[in-house]
Amino acid sequence: MTYTITNWDRATFKRCRRAWDFGSRARGNYEPITPPRAFDLEEALRYALTVYYFPAMWDWSRGIVRPIALEGFGKSMRTQRERYEAHRPFSPAEERDWAEALEHGDALLRGYFRWAQSVDHFETLHVEMDVDVNIPDPVIRGVGLVTPDGDTMYYRDRLELLVVDDADQFWVVTHRLAEGGWAHLDQLVLDEEALAQCWACEEFYSKVTVAGTIHNELRIDVDPPPPPAVPDPAEAYAWPQRHTRRYDEFGPPPPPRPATEVVDQQTTEHFRRTRIARSRAEVEGFGKQLAALAQDITDPMLRVYPTPSWAHCGRCPYRSPCIAMNEGADWPGVLAASYRDRGPERIERGRIGGSTGTWFVR
Ligand code: SF4
Known part of the structure; x- marks a missing residue:
């Protein structure tokens, strides 16, 4: 038998044990019958970016991919609406908000695609890929962790976007919406979601060493970028041809970093991309922290209590x-x-x- 801890379990258990107890598949497994919100703009924007960075289309002209990604955005917004309206009709305010978000998101993505073409100096390898990995025992090297009942413990995460740059270094990319200004740099450095993906990727692909994380932010609290005064010329969609490579055709792994640090940042009024090189100690230390959390989660004497907070309740x-x-x-x-x-x-x-x-x- 196996016991799987998901990234949702990990994050929610740390935030509030009671919420985890209600929602975890291994516990209450409850979900609200009616979606808590009429729609989620972030979900739709992420879906469009997943389409845009889909590896099988990475060598296609961006002139072909951009409309497909925009269609993906609209499809996600419509699907969310249908899901909600299966339980409750839109109110006039929800109708107005949905239409505004559709227009805003579309314009934001069009601006993003123009900007991304000048800064995407990488190849995409995976988008939204689930990985299941053994959780290593923190004490006995080379042995997987088991529950008190003897079940093998797995950790499941979803790699949002894995890329390899011009120097053959692997990076985990995460997208986030910024509201009320850019995230503080410390917030990005402390982003455990991204760190967890680095660790899970290395456990899944034992030959891969992840250099760090790239945090891609899109601001939604300002007017979206205006369309260009004249339509983009055909050259604006020029895209280098790429060839399939096997893993052993990539260069050597990066030298171990003694410290996690911001190594690059590009900012416009609407978009910001921050590259953070992660130290070996930080990535490998995550596995030990995960093992401790897994032992807590499966402890038969586990105590469940709420952790009320303005930030997450x-x-x-x-x-x-x-x-x-x-x-x-x-x-x-x-x-x-x-x-x-x-x-x-x-x-x-x-x-x-x-x-x-x-x-x-x-
Ligand atoms: S409302 Fe707050 S305290 Fe209650 S379960 Fe949710 S996160 Fe926990």
Whole structure:
């Protein structure tokens, strides 16, 4: 038997054990029947970027890929709307917000694609790829961690975007929306989601050493970039031809870094890209921290308690049963009325990026 801890389990358990207890597949496995929000602009923008950076299309002219990615954005917005309206019709305010977000997101992406073409000096290898890796025992080298019942423990993460740059260095790229200004640099350095992907990638591809993380930010709190005064000429879509390479055709791994540090940053009014080289100690230390967390999660004596915080309770999907529990009210009744068992994990057929272990190098 196996026990799988997902990136959601890892992040949510650290943030609030009660929220994790409600939602984890190994625990309550509850999900709200009605989507908590009418739509999520970030989800749609991420989907468009996944299409844009899809490795199988990376050597296609950007003039062909840009409209496909924009269509992906619109499709995601429409799908989210349909999902929500299956339970509740849009209010006039939601209708207006959705239309504004559709227009804003489309203009933002058009501006991003123009900018990205001048700064994307890499090849894409994977997008949205699920990786399952053994969690190493923190004490006994070369042995995988097991639960108290003897089940092998796995960690599952999703590589948002893995690229290789002109110097044959591998980087994990993450996209984030910026609101109210750019993220503080410390916030990016401390980004554990990105670090977890570095570690999981190296565990999955034992020959790969990840140089670090690239944080790609898009600002949504300012007017989107205006369209160019004259349409882009054909040369604006020029794109170098690329050839498939095997792993052993790449150069040597980067020399070990003694410290994590920002090595490059490019900023415009709407977009910012920050490259952070990660130290060996930081990437390898993540595995030990994950093992400790896995042992806590599967501890038969685990204590579950809430961790209320202004930073995360506002967006928590389990807020109503949590409040009912705090007030000694009928929280099982709240769960029964508004939540459902999400059932076993389903394979998302046709998901772009897909779940695959194939080494896809151009
Ligand atoms: S509302 Fe806050 S305290 Fe309650 S479960 Fe959610 S995150 Fe935890």
